[in-house]
Amino acid sequence: MTVSDQSRLQQVLSDIRPLDAEIMEEAARRLDQLTKPPGSLGRLEEIAKQLAGIRGEVMPELTRKAVVVMAGDHGVCEEGVSAFPAEVTPQMVLNFLNGGAAVNVLSRQAGADVVCVDIGVNAELSHPLLRSRKIRMGTANMAIGPAMTRTEAEAAVMVGVELAQELAGEGYRLLATGEMGIGNTTASSALLAVLGATDPAAAAGRGTGIDDERLRHKQAVIRRAIETNRPDASDPMDALAKVGGLEIAGLVGLILGAAQSRIPVVIDGFISSAAALVAAKLAPLSVSYMIASHLSQEQGHERLLTEIGLTPMLRMDMRLGEGTGAVLAFPMIEAAVRIMKEMATFADAGISGASEREGV
Structure with missing residues (x-):
């Protein structure tokens, strides 16, 4: 590999950044507003937050x-x-x-x-x-x-x-x-x-x-x-x-x-x-x-x-x-994205939130 190639690899390593923490927090808030108990979808919710942080979007497109x-x-x-x-x-x-x-x-x-x-x-x-x-x-x-x-x-x-x-x-x-x-x-x-x-x-x-x-x-x-x-x-x-x-x-x-x-x-x-x-x-x-x-x-x-x-x-x-x-x-993984995009929030569905109602 040439010196130029070596520097390009070093550039790649330096280009890798942490996930977008602000977007992940926004994704977490949306997940908690969906018509389910908080965290009840387990790893799907963790993956949804990770994908949001990677792509910098609460509802990223992963179609291709x-x-x-x-x-x-x-x-x-x-x-x-x-x-x-x-x-x-x-x-x-x-x-x-x-x-x-x-x-x-x-x-x-x-x-x-x-x-x-x-x-x-x-x-x-x-x-x-x-x-x-x-x-x-x-x-x-x-x-x-x-x-x-x-x-x-x-x-x-x-x-x-x-x-x-x-x-x-x-x-x-x-x-x-x-x-x-x-x-x-x-x-x-x-x-x-x-x-x-x-x-x-x-x-x-x-x-x-x-x-x-x-x-x-x-x-x-x-x-x-x-x-x-x-x-x-x-x-x-x-x-x-x-x-x-x-x-x-x-x-x-x-x-x-x-x-x-x-x-x-x-x-x-x-x-x-x-x-x-x-x-x-x-x-x-x-x-x-x-x-x-x-x-x-x-x-x-x-x-x-x-x-x-x-x-x-x-x-x-x-x-x-x-x-x-x-x-x-x-x-x-695609299911995690669809949950974020397609599942109704408590407000959308007219359902009382978890703080107002037990067993939801």
Whole structure:
């Protein structure tokens, strides 16, 4: 990444501002005037206030929404850490582009677009709907050396930032993180181990469904990668470069770019949350722009969310990735907006307020 690019990333970080507290107070007052006991809609009310603070409007428009699926390959697959071969990554990218994956089905139901990005797939891909932003043909094997250079990691983060800016310019007002990359739970577990001070045995789970023996091997590979590369826990970009992934870096940038553009970003599962942790370390204020969609089956996911300070909306025992859990949360997030817009106040409905009447 050039010096100019480095300064642009620093500018993005400095552009991220706190939520609009005044608008959030106004949203809270409106919620308390609606025909319900105060706080009775629980998380929906919290989300409604958060969205108002993000967008600077009591009743924001979130009509155009997208899940961004970042795709990249991982050299650590050479160590046999996944139940699937690396060739599955480009095959699944084409499946996304042709509309046949789970995230496509759920996105169609939610009225959302799927934006698929090749940021580091180890194959030459071509498709009219593909956004090609390839930094390199997959990462190197982090078990024997850095996954990528710091320059490459920073460039990948800027890909995500610029994509968030593009989507904001195209009218998208709600984004979600998705990913595809065989081996990426290994990289995500390594990031959790480093940035979350977590033992690899607790950080790494079964990913695509590996057995006990391969799980122990995966944990050992992560330990070896950390010992070999010695990533600096106080420097999230160093950790991202040494034991992360290109698609993870792209999602880091997407989250930061969304926050810069004051757009809410829905965080999917384990891999997306690893990206969210890096983003949170780079820009703590970016956490206010994140909405955690669900708690996955991956054993380190709850630890990741706790480290970031996020509470998941759903518990569906999912572990697919792709952005599927995030897209499932879209209708609930939209419900929070509709409550604000469409629900009558006590005055509108001619109903006595809570202070005048018990049991309302």
